[in-house]
Structures are given as structure tokens and as C-alpha cells.
Amino acid sequence: MLKIFRNREGTAEVIGTIMFIVILLFFFTNVYLWHDAASKDANQLDVQKVNAGMSISFDSSNNQVIMNATSSQVTLSRLWIDTNDAHVYVDLGNISVAPGDEYAITINFVGGHYTVDSSGAFFATCEPLQGNTINVDYTLPEYTPQSVPVFTVVNTMGVDVST
Amino acid sequence: MIRIFRNRKAVSPVIATILMILVVMVGMSIAFSYVVVYANNYKAGAGSSVLESLTVEDVWVQGSTVQVTVYNSATKANIGYDVNLQVTSIYVDGAALTNCEGVAKVGDPNYNPNYGNPKFNLNSNSNQQYTGEVNAGAHVTFKGLYPSGDLAPGSHVINVDTVRGSIFKSSFTLS
Numbered sequence: 156m157l158k159i160f161r162n163r164e165g166t167a168e169v170i171g172t173i174m175f176i177v178i179l180l181f182f183f184t185n186v187y188l189w190h191d192a193a194s195k196d197a198n199q200l201d202v203q204k205v206n207a208g209m210s211i212s213f214d215s216s217n218n219q220v221i222m223n224a225t226s227s228q229v230t231l232s233r234l235w236i237d238t239n240d241a242h243v244y245v246d247l248g249n250i251s252v253a254p255g256d257e258y259a260i261t262i263n264f265v266g267g268h269y270t271v272d273s274s275g276a277f278f279a280t281c282e283p284l285q286g287n288t289i290n291v292d293y294t295l296p297e298y299t300p301q302s303v304p305v306f307t308v309v310n311t312m313g314v315d316v317s318t
Numbered sequence: 319m320i321r322i323f324r325n326r327k328a329v330s331p332v333i334a335t336i337l338m339i340l341v342v343m344v345g346m347s348i349a350f351s352y353v354v355v356y357a358n359n360y361k362a363g364a365g366s367s368v369l370e371s372l373t374v375e376d377v378w379v380q381g382s383t384v385q386v387t388v389y390n391s392a393t394k395a396n397i398g399y400d401v402n403l404q405v406t407s408i409y410v411d412g413a414a415l416t417n418c419e420g421v422a423k424v425g426d427p428n429y430n431p432n433y434g435n436p437k438f439n440l441n442s443n444s445n446q447q448y449t450g451e452v453n454a455g456a457h458v459t460f461k462g463l464y465p466s467g468d469l470a471p472g473s474h475v476i477n478v479d480t481v482r483g484s485i486f487k488s489s490f491t492l493s
Contacts (some may be wrong), residue, residue, distance in 0.1 A: 162423060182353045190365055196397045197368045211461040235376050242378040276387065313373030313391030
């Protein structure tokens with residue numbers, strides 16, 4: 156047994172192999188840890204999406220869409236107005252809405268109509284935020300109670316809620 | 319001093335050692351280059367699929383024409399870095415939309431004025447100027463034809479596939 160340990164032949168190969176494996180492990184561990192961190196980031200976004208409470212309602216008496224952030228601050232990206240004749244979007248310009256039931260954004264429909272963008276999609280424009288109010292330059296079509304437009308708001312995390 | 323250089327004893331072991339070191343260094347360099355390239359490609363390609371985040375925000379159907387608007391929410395504000403993605407195909411109820419094309423709007427992050435008309439066709443590789451990229455934070459609209467004719471009223475499933483292999487599923491209802 157003692158002779159085996161005193162024999163130094165092949166020591167370099169063993170050390171070289173171990174070092175090779177250690178360096179390879181370093182690189183693959185790097186990839187694994189990166190993937191682990193990426194997965195955590197993606198999961199974190201999913202958690203944020205779940206917690207991004209929003210609600211949207213439509214008051215047909217004065218053509219107002221009211222959007223609320225119910226649990227955490229949300230940043231609103233786009234509003235969709237869907238009727239049987241057209242789906243029209245309004246870019247809201249990443250408006251931040253503070254959490255709480257009392258804060259709401261009201262959209263007043265002040266006339267005008269949609270425009271066609273280069274993809275053929277219809278869009279309407281809005282004026283800069285004034286307090287809690289946005290004036291959208293778009294006229295809703297005449298509708299019966301059965302054909303009230305569907306309003307959908309999308310936030311910057313990709314969460315959308317509809318009326 | 320001159321005698322030392324003229325003495326040729328043990329020259330071959332020295333050359334052999336140098337050669338061996340050279341061979342090992344070249345071999346290890348090739349191996350590590352492969353590992354580094356593999357790791358970088360993995361991070362930029364399939365590995366990043368977990369970071370892709372796409373929302374189907376609107377689907378509008380007119381007969382057999384389906385207009386799909388998507389939003390890429392994998393932005394620096396949300397996950398710490400921007401992750402751009404590339405849509406390869408869109409399926410409705412398992413059938414790929416034909417003549418599917420997307421357009422980047424002027425002002426969109428995807429819009430490239432050097433290309434002039436940024437319209438692209440997902441189903442054709444010819445003359446492509448814009449290949450379905452949806453940059454982080456961008457809204458992009460795609461239009462295509464449902465191959466089996468008009469979509470019937472009811473609930474439908476839509477899948478958006480990306481080049482990294484992610485599939486984003488959503489549903490919509492036609493009245």
C-alpha cells in the first residue's frame with residue numbers, strides 16, 4: 156500500500172484531469188446559475204403580473220371608462236375599444252396609477268374618429284394626462300345595450316383586463 | 319558556456335515536453351472555446367426562452383382574416399433587461415395562419431427606416447425585410463388568413479410561436 160502512494164508515476168495526468176474537470180464544471184456551473192437566475196426573473200415577473208390588480212368599468216351614461224389599480228402601482232400602456240365594426244386602440248403613454256381604490260383615470264370621449272396605422276390597425280389618439288383624466292379623441296358608435304363596446308386595458312407587464 | 323550549448327544530451331526530452339505542452343494548450347483552447355461559444359449561444363438562444371413574455375392583447379376576426387396584436391413585456395423595467403423575440407408562426411385552433419404578415423409602425427422600436435416598407439411575411443422567406451421581431455416593450459400587429467375559411471362563432475385558441483421555441487397561448491370568443 157505504501158509503495159503505491161510513494162510511486163509518483165502518473166501524478167501529472169491525474170492532476171491535469173482533475174483541473175480540466177474543475178474548469179469545465181466552472182463553465183457549466185456558470186451556465187446553470189445564469190439559467191437559474193433567468194428563471195427566477197421570469198417567475199418574479201409572473202408574480203408581479205398576478206399581483207398587478209386592475210379593474211376597468213364603463214359608465215355608459217357619460218361614456219366614461221374608469222380604470223383602477225387595486226393592489227399595487229400599475230403602468231398603463233394601451234386601451235382597446237372593441238366593437239363589432241372595429242377594434243381601436245389608444246396608446247396611453249405609460250401612465251402610472253397609484254395603488255388604492257380612490258385613484259382612477261377617467262376617459263372622456265370628445266369626438267373624432269380612428270385613424271389607420273401602417274399595419275391596417277385602427278388607432279385613436281389621446282390628449283396628455285390632466286389630473287386623473289384623459290381625453291380620448293374618439294367617438295363611440297351608436298350602440299344598443301347588447302352591443303356595448305368591450306374595453307380592455309393593457310399594462311406594461313402585459314396584464315390585460317376587460318369590462 | 320559554449321560547451322553547454324554544444325552538449326546535445328537531453329535535447330529530445332526538452333523538445334518532447336515543449337511539444338506536449340503545445341499540444342495540450344491547443345487542445346484545451348479548442349475545448350474551452352467550444353464551451354464558451356456553447357454557453358453564449360445557449361444564453362442568447364434557447365436559454366433565453368424562459369425570459370420571453372408575450373401577451374396577446376387583442377384578436378379581431380373579420381371572416382377568415384385574423385388580426386392579432388401582441389405585446390412584449392420582457393422589458394428592462396420588468397425583468398432587468400430587454401429580451402427581444404421573433405414570432406415564427408401563429409396558429410388558431412391548431413391551424414397556422416396563412417399569408418401572415420406583420421407591420422412595424424413608424425416610431426415603433428421594430429421600425430427600421432432603412433428598410434422602407436417594414437412589412438414582412440411569416441410564411442415566406444423571400445424578400446424579407448423584417449422577420450417578425452417583437453422588441454421589448456413593443457406592440458406589433460399581425461394579420462393572417464385562417465386556412466379553413468370563416469371562423470365560426472364560439473371559443474377559439476390562439477398560439478403564437480417564437481424562434482426560441484416558446485409558445486404563448488391565449489383564447490378569444492366570437493359572438
